[in-house]
Amino acid sequence: MKLSLYRRKNTSLVDLTMNRAMLLDLIGKGALVGVIAGFFGATFRYFILTSEHWRWSLMAHTDALSVIGWLLLMVVMAFIIDKTLQWAPLSGGSGIPQIEGEMQGIFSMKPYRILVSKYIGGALTGLAGFSVGREGPSVQLGGAVGKIVSYWMKSPLREQRILTSAGAAAGLAAAFSAPVSGAIFVFEEVHKSFYPLLVIPTFVAALISNFITAQLFGLQPSLGFTVLDGLPLMYFPYLIPMGIGMGLLGVLFCRAIFLCKGLFERMPLSRCMKLVITFIVVALIGYDSQLLLGGGNDLVAELAEHSHGLALLACIVVGKILLTSFCYGSGAQGGIFLPMLVIGGAAGAFSESLLTSFGCIQGDWVPQLVVCAMGGMLAAAMRTPLLAILLVLEMTNSFHNIYAIGIVTIIAYLVAELCKEPPIYDSLLQAMTKQPSMESIQTVFQTKISVVSEHIGTALEELDLPVGMNVVSVYRNGQYLVPLGSLTLMSGDELQVSCKRGDLKVGKDYFTK
Numbered sequence: 001m002k003l004s005l006y007r008r009k010n011t012s013l014v015d016l017t018m019n020r021a022m023l024l025d026l027i028g029k030g031a032l033v034g035v036i037a038g039f040f041g042a043t044f045r046y047f048i049l050t051s052e053h054w055r056w057s058l059m060a061h062t063d064a065l066s067v068i069g070w071l072l073l074m075v076v077m078a079f080i081i082d083k084t085l086q087w088a089p090l091s092g093g094s095g096i097p098q099i100e101g102e103m104q105g106i107f108s109m110k111p112y113r114i115l116v117s118k119y120i121g122g123a124l125t126g127l128a129g130f131s132v133g134r135e136g137p138s139v140q141l142g143g144a145v146g147k148i149v150s151y152w153m154k155s156p157l158r159e160q161r162i163l164t165s166a167g168a169a170a171g172l173a174a175a176f177s178a179p180v181s182g183a184i185f186v187f188e189e190v191h192k193s194f195y196p197l198l199v200i201p202t203f204v205a206a207l208i209s210n211f212i213t214a215q216l217f218g219l220q221p222s223l224g225f226t227v228l229d230g231l232p233l234m235y236f237p238y239l240i241p242m243g244i245g246m247g248l249l250g251v252l253f254c255r256a257i258f259l260c261k262g263l264f265e266r267m268p269l270s271r272c273m274k275l276v277i278t279f280i281v282v283a284l285i286g287y288d289s290q291l292l293l294g295g296g297n298d299l300v301a302e303l304a305e306h307s308h309g310l311a312l313l314a315c316i317v318v319g320k321i322l323l324t325s326f327c328y329g330s331g332a333q334g335g336i337f338l339p340m341l342v343i344g345g346a347a348g349a350f351s352e353s354l355l356t357s358f359g360c361i362q363g364d365w366v367p368q369l370v371v372c373a374m375g376g377m378l379a380a381a382m383r384t385p386l387l388a389i390l391l392v393l394e395m396t397n398s399f400h401n402i403y404a405i406g407i408v409t410i411i412a413y414l415v416a417e418l419c420k421e422p423p424i425y426d427s428l429l430q431a432m433t434k435q436p437s438m439e440s441i442q443t444v445f446q447t448k449i450s451v452v453s454e455h456i457g458t459a460l461e462e463l464d465l466p467v468g469m470n471v472v473s474v475y476r477n478g479q480y481l482v483p484l485g486s487l488t489l490m491s492g493d494e495l496q497v498s499c500k501r502g503d504l505k506v507g508k509d510y511f512t513k
Helices: 002-059 064-087 096-103 111-128 135-152 157-176 179-191 196-217 233-266 271-288 297-305 310-329 337-357 366-382 385-396 399-418 424-432 501-511
Strands: 442-448 470-476 479-481 494-500
Touching (some): 002 111, 002 135, 064 111, 096 179, 096 424, 135 196, 157 196, 179 196, 233 337, 233 424, 310 337, 366 385, 385 399, 442 501
Antiparallel strands (some): 442 494
């Protein structure tokens, strides 16, 4: 009996030592991922912001020769992007669904090709003025860097996914100067779970990436404005209809994205011709209204710092929804994260102007309502309320307004849930996976039994697991347990589960019940 107890304690100590060594190893690799992903993310962001000023300068000349020259350049850029998409098909669109698919075993990115194609394609769409964001490409660039580092280190599949996730967090941190949100994005949106071997290296990569980004952009909020005062409590009742409106607007945006994607797919034209049409339309819109072009980083600050008329703000909301849907539908490289923030910001400014015109509020509360609406827009479209709140707070350093942001965000989230509109990135991933891909390959994922799980107290043999899925190990209180059928699950148990790659999402969803 004593010998058995000694062996069990000794084994526990060995396991803990191995886990500490593994964690330290992952921290070192996560730091390397953060350095490289931070470099690519920061330089990509710099080029996007600089290219906007180039575009303004080039399009300021409206003589016939300049306009023809710019339109010819649009055709050349469309041709280049078509070639990059042929070379690296998974580099199109946002990049966030591709990272989620990589984690679920649906995709297997070719990281070197992704790195080149996404960087070039995202830079060109930014120069052309596509109404797309830098954050999706930055996430995929970071994920590609993480996968490349895992190749260098000859990492097994599990570690490869951790490093890819850490790179994705580092990419978002570089895009928005928001390291905490970068990490939360990976936990809430990509994995929809937390576990130590993922959390620590992901935070390390995001923080180091942000440090590198700060060398180029400084420590000021990435949206260029800060909210120092919270919205007065007397105006909180107005946040309820605002949250409802943002929830409906988020649903409308999601449906507009898929409507345009469907229209592009039904066009009897080659992809190159579709891209040429998109580039030319964007250029023509730019000659009429530069305000709608680009991701809209500077536009958000303009909306928050100055009051505008209701008609102009309504045109910005509608115009950005239509142009973003049109640009994204073409399949070119570019995200929808930043445009969603712009749409939300314009809707928040519209709400403030409307309330002021009816005498409901007094004083200048534009920035407070702008950040509230941005949080609501993200939560409604992505269904990630924690990320929505944190990201808006980090990007504007507006922690004094956290209560108002939280109210609008949660209400918008609930409205989108009641409308039964699926999260935008889940829907985009589902649309990308109509073709079968590697579904029969066996893989392993890690999950944790939460304190509210319905599986607590259930024996392994009583679990109604999907066909082909098996629990291969249970880690509890510092030691691994043999997964016998009679073993009863407890809160905090960490499970290693074997399944087919195509069933990864089904398996993860099963254990989150």
